[in-house]
Amino acid sequence: MPLYNTKMQVERDKLLEQVKKIIKHLRSSGGDFGDSNITNERNIYRSMTQALKDIGKYCDDYDIKITKLDSIKLLVFALPYIKERDLAMNSERYIFSIFKMLGEATNNKQINSNEQIRKSIAVCDKLFNNGNNLVVYGYIKGFQEALEYTKDK
Structure with a gap:
């Protein structure tokens, strides 16, 4: 399917960079999620290429x-x-890793596994498991924009 409204060219190296970032955060979140399964880099890369459509x-x-x-x-x-x-991949852990990446991208604000973040992760995970991925995106994007707004405060 062509990307009609975009003039975007996605380079392999850019995708690999995102894979490395999410894997780093998945690995570092083990203490918060125990021994839950993290997926491999190849799966994330292939999934990202599919997600482009x-x-x-x-x-x-x-x-x-x-x-x-x-x-x-x-x-x-x-x-x-x-x-x-x-199927064994822990989606809550993946979502938490996205939140961690957001903190890193906005002046290194620390996103820790506190009660508020845990609730946000649980909401996003429930939405995801109910097939509401667009709502998950909107939720996380709103969180990102709030971090951007408060980054110098």
């Missing part, structure tokens, strides 16, 4: 013109494909 459709459906791929969009849209390939 969904992102293109989303942009077409809502007339969104993008020229640069938002890493949050990529990570959230890849989640169903990751889970499809690896």
